[in-house]
Amino acid sequence: MTERFADIQLLRYEVPGFDGLPLRQKLLVYYLAEASLLGRDILWDQNSRYGLQIRKTLEAIYTHYQGDKNNSDWLAFVVYLKRVWFSNGIHHHYSCLKFQPEFSKAFFLAEINKLEASKLPLDIDELSEIIFNPKVMPKRVNHADGEDLLLTSSCNYYEEGITQAEAEAFYAELKQRTDPQRPPMIGLNSRLERSSDGSLHENVWQSGGLYGKAIDRICEMLEKARHYAENDKQKAVIDKLVEYYRTGNLKTFDEYAILWVNETESEVDFTNGFTEVYGDPLGYKASWEGYVNIVDHEATTRAKTLSDNAQWFENQSPVDERFKKKECKGVSAKVISAAMLGGDLYPSSAIGINLPNSDWIRAEFGSKSVTISNLTRAYNLAAKGSGMRQEFVIDEETRQLIDKYGDVCDDLHTDLHECLGHGSGQLLPGVDADALRSYGSTIEEARADLFGLYYIADQKLVELGLTPNTEAYKSQYYSYLMNGLLTQLVRIEEGDQIEEAHMRNRALISRWALANYPEALEIVKVDGKHYVRINDYELLRKAFGELLAEIQRIKSEGDFEAARQLVEQYGIKTDAELHHEIRERYKRLDLAPYKGFINPKYKLVQDDEGNALDVHIVYDEAYDEQMLRYGQQYSTL
Ligand code: ZN
Numbered sequence: 001m002t003e004r005f006a007d008i009q010l011l012r013y014e015v016p017g018f019d020g021l022p023l024r025q026k027l028l029v030y031y032l033a034e035a036s037l038l039g040r041d042i043l044w045d046q047n048s049r050y051g052l053q054i055r056k057t058l059e060a061i062y063t064h065y066q067g068d069k070n071n072s073d074w075l076a077f078v079v080y081l082k083r084v085w086f087s088n089g090i091h092h093h094y095s096c097l098k099f100q101p102e103f104s105k106a107f108f109l110a111e112i113n114k115l116e117a118s119k120l121p122l123d124i125d126e127l128s129e130i131i132f133n134p135k136v137m138p139k140r141v142n143h144a145d146g147e148d149l150l151l152t153s154s155c156n157y158y159e160e161g162i163t164q165a166e167a168e169a170f171y172a173e174l175k176q177r178t179d180p181q182r183p184p185m186i187g188l189n190s191r192l193e194r195s196s197d198g199s200l201h202e203n204v205w206q207s208g209g210l211y212g213k214a215i216d217r218i219c220e221m222l223e224k225a226r227h228y229a230e231n232d233k234q235k236a237v238i239d240k241l242v243e244y245y246r247t248g249n250l251k252t253f254d255e256y257a258i259l260w261v262n263e264t265e266s267e268v269d270f271t272n273g274f275t276e277v278y279g280d281p282l283g284y285k286a287s288w289e290g291y292v293n294i295v296d297h298e299a300t301t302r303a304k305t306l307s308d309n310a311q312w313f314e315n316q317s318p319v320d321e322r323f324k325k326k327e328c329k330g331v332s333a334k335v336i337s338a339a340m341l342g343g344d345l346y347p348s349s350a351i352g353i354n355l356p357n358s359d360w361i362r363a364e365f366g367s368k369s370v371t372i373s374n375l376t377r378a379y380n381l382a383a384k385g386s387g388m389r390q391e392f393v394i395d396e397e398t399r400q401l402i403d404k405y406g407d408v409c410d411d412l413h414t415d416l417h418e419c420l421g422h423g424s425g426q427l428l429p430g431v432d433a434d435a436l437r438s439y440g441s442t443i444e445e446a447r448a449d450l451f452g453l454y455y456i457a458d459q460k461l462v463e464l465g466l467t468p469n470t471e472a473y474k475s476q477y478y479s480y481l482m483n484g485l486l487t488q489l490v491r492i493e494e495g496d497q498i499e500e501a502h503m504r505n506r507a508l509i510s511r512w513a514l515a516n517y518p519e520a521l522e523i524v525k526v527d528g529k530h531y532v533r534i535n536d537y538e539l540l541r542k543a544f545g546e547l548l549a550e551i552q553r554i555k556s557e558g559d560f561e562a563a564r565q566l567v568e569q570y571g572i573k574t575d576a577e578l579h580h581e582i583r584e585r586y587k588r589l590d591l592a593p594y595k596g597f598i599n600p601k602y603k604l605v606q607d608d609e610g611n612a613l614d615v616h617i618v619y620d621e622a623y624d625e626q627m628l629r630y631g632q633q634y635s636t637l
Contacts, residue, residue: 002382002598003623005082009592010347010623013378015339015600017294018617024228025268026615029292029339030602031225032270036290036342038217039272040088040630041637042205043288043343046279047089047140049156050130052637053121054090059631060119061111062624076102077111085627086347086596090131091140091154093348094594098138098154105132141281149281157285159193162200167192167282170200182360184250187284189274205274206248214636215245218272218290230266237263241272257356261365267295269336269368271355276344289343296373299335299411305464306419313420313455318545323556325426333418337374340599347596351375371414379595380407387589392487393478394524394531402475405468409476412466413452420455421448425552435558439567443555445505450548453480453509457541474537481521482532484510489579490586497572508571509547515570517543529585530578598623 003010018026044051058081067074080101087093101108105128112124121127130136137154144152150164158167174186190202191210205211207219219242226238240256253273260271270293274286306313307329314328341349354369356362384403393399425447427433436443455461457473467473484506491503498504514521520539523530534540554562601621605614621629 003082004592005079007593008083008086009382009595010598011378011382011595012598012619013338013374013600014619015294015337015617016296016374017337018339021267021294023612023614025230025294027612028225028228028230028268029294030604030615031221031228032268032272032292033340033342033602035218035221035225035272036270036292036340037630037634038221038636039214039288039290039343040346040634042211042214043088045211045637046156046285046287047087047091048137048154049160050127050137051089051156054127054131055084055631057112057119057121057127058084059628060115061108063628064115064119065111066114073103073107077107082623085623088344089140090137096140096142098134098140100134101131108132141279143281153281155279155281157191157280159191162192162194164282166200167284171282171284182254184254185286185358186250188250188277188286189248189253190285192285204248207246209248211637217636219245222272230268231263233259233263234266244273254358254361257358257361258365261356261361261368264334264368268339269293269295271353275355275357277357279344287344289345290340291338291342291345291349292340293336293370293372294339296335296337299371299373302412302466303333303335303415303419305466306415309460309464310420310423312460313451314424316458316460317424317451317548317552318454319425319549319552320556322428323425323552325424328424333415334368334370335373336370338372340602341597346599348594349375349597351379371418373411375597376411377407378597380410382595386591388487388586388591391585391589392482392531394526394533398478398534401471402479405472405475406479409456409467409472410479412461413449413456413476413480416452416455417448421451424451425556427558428556431556431558436555436560436563439560439563441501442504442508442567442571443551443563445502446508447548447551447555449480449505449509450544450551453477453544454541454548457537474534477537477540478532478534480506481510481513481534485514485523485532486530486578486582487586489574489582492574492579494576494579494583497574504567504571508567509544511570512547512566513540513543516546530581598626601626 002012018029021029041052044055048054061077062081065074080099080103083092083099084090087099091098108128108131109124112120139153140155142149142152148164150158150162150167170192171187175183178184178186187202189206190204192200193203195201203210205215207215222238222242226235229235229238237256237259240252240259244252244256263269270291272290273288275289277283277286279285279287310328314325317324338349341347349372352369352371354367356367361367389399389402393402422444434440453476456467456476459470461467461473462470488503488506492498498507514523517539520536520543521532521534524533525531550562551566553559554566598621601618603616603618604612605616607613
């Protein structure tokens with residue numbers, strides 16, 4: 001059903017509740033979705049100055065090919081094109097390394113020669129050099145210390161030949177002239193170029209400027225969407241965004257971000273613009289992205305139920321009274337369903353988003369934090385068929401438990417972690433919040449995870465209607481420990497240690513429980529393979545409570561030495577033999593390490609006079625169909 005090639009698997013996501021929306025909201029989604037597809041070409045050009053030309057050439061070959069479709073050159077060409085589509089360019093979306101085509105240059109040139117002149121690329125020699133020569137543009141974003149990051153990165157945010165030192169000097173000077181209290185995000189929406197006199201200037205992405213054609217079409221759709229906005233606040237958000245696109249003024253962008261962050265009433269929300277700076281080695285310039293979302297009422301209610309009861313959870317927690325918050329407010333995270341993914345969020349997408357990125361706006365006005373439930377659901381669905389559970393869960397009984405309750409308890413654990421865990425507890429007076437230094441984030445994640453693990457087994461959750469019964473939590477205990485002790489190791493190269501804070505925290509909690517509560521759980525070897533076996537779930541809950549109390553003490557007292565010992569003893573090292581075994585078992589499952597999404601398709605239904613009657617959503621488009629259609633319908637540059 002879903003497509004697999006190279007290291008990629010494509011999934012579909014459904015948009016629950018779309019069909020039941022009133023027409024007005026459907027139309028709002030429709031036009032915002034159009035706006036989030038119309039910036040696609042901007043991203044392609046940002047990723048590489050040859051990106052659009054290469055895409056158009058490859059697509060022309062793909063659609064005009066008449067030869068044998070079992071030919072190995074053709075098959076390799078198709079994989080290459082699918083990878084280029086997925087990465088929005090010729091470099092891997094994650095590693096940033098250039099793809100090496102496995103079809104021959106002769107095949108490529110022969111197919112180009114068969115195209116009509118109007119479909120031919122401008123300079124075939126140059127283009128084939130870029131595609132085939134591994135030394136040309138090898139890396140999109142280079143972070144290697146000591147090298148000139150601009151000269152060695154092939155992204156298109158800076159004109160060729162501009163050095164890192166020149167760009168840094170340009171922005172250092174610009175920074176001196178900005179308001180230090182409320183600095184705009186300088187450099188965010190422009191390409192840095194060289195003038196004829198050798199000096200540097202910004203070519204701004206705005207209406208009438210660079211990418212102006214794409215931006216005008218985005219604005220046109222935003223204005224249509226405005227007509228169906230849910231309230232005046234949302235209208236003001238759209239107006240300000242259009243004003244920013246028209247002027248390119250970064251102060252206007254900040255005003256827009258403030259309006260957007262304060263607009264929390266609408267059911268349908270969106271972002272559209274130059275947002276994340278990971279694609280620029282210097283971190284100034286933002287890639288274009290857009291997405292539309294609809295509130296997931298059921299999941300948002302779940303998060304709200306927890307935060308409404310925050311004080312109860314705080315009072316009952318197993319930590320020392322001195323470390324508890326007297327007045328506890330839960331964080332009410334909004335859960336949403338993605339309705340359209342565009343630009344740098346497509347096909348590979350985040351599952352949680354927290355914006356805006358401006359530090360001073362976050363400090364003064366806060367941020368919107370969302371988790372995207374329908375994408376998580378699509379991942380979970382894919383995981384079910386992956387063979388992971390068959391391979392790593394110890395027995396059929398436990399597998400059934402996880403099949404039955406795994407999803408609901410995973411979501412709930414995340415909610416407990418986010419809505420209550422991070423917000424619980426307090427520091428003793430005078431304790432420095434940074435006292436745990438480099439161990440701080442692992443300890444903090446462990447605290448939130450333990451809060452979730454401890455409470456997911458509580459009768460209270462059944463009373464609140466959040467878990468179906470007193471058995472369900474066992475699925476989370478098993479999955480958590482299996483991940484912390486075994487399966488998360490597949491994400492680390494052999495010989496490496498655990499680095500990332502969330503992974504360290506999971507190892508810390510799981511290995512601490514294994515070492516200190518051997519009656520509750522063990523690692524057993526069956527037919528040469530290691531498995532987690534849980535012998536006493538209730539005792540395990542006691543273990544989590546005990547560790548939660550200790551971790552909270554460490555945090556509240558700022559006990560650096562205890563934090564260091566816990567993390568160093570349990571959270572970092574990998575056992576070479578076990579690591580090798582887990583990686584080998586995982587490899588045999590032959591799973592794609594990267595996943596992405598095919599978007600749904602919206603169809604506007606109109607009467608003879610052009611009045612909108614309905615918007616239909618369909619999920620039947622194949623990956624290549626969608627890519628070719630986007631190349632036609634949303635080609636703006
Ligand atoms: Zn966290």
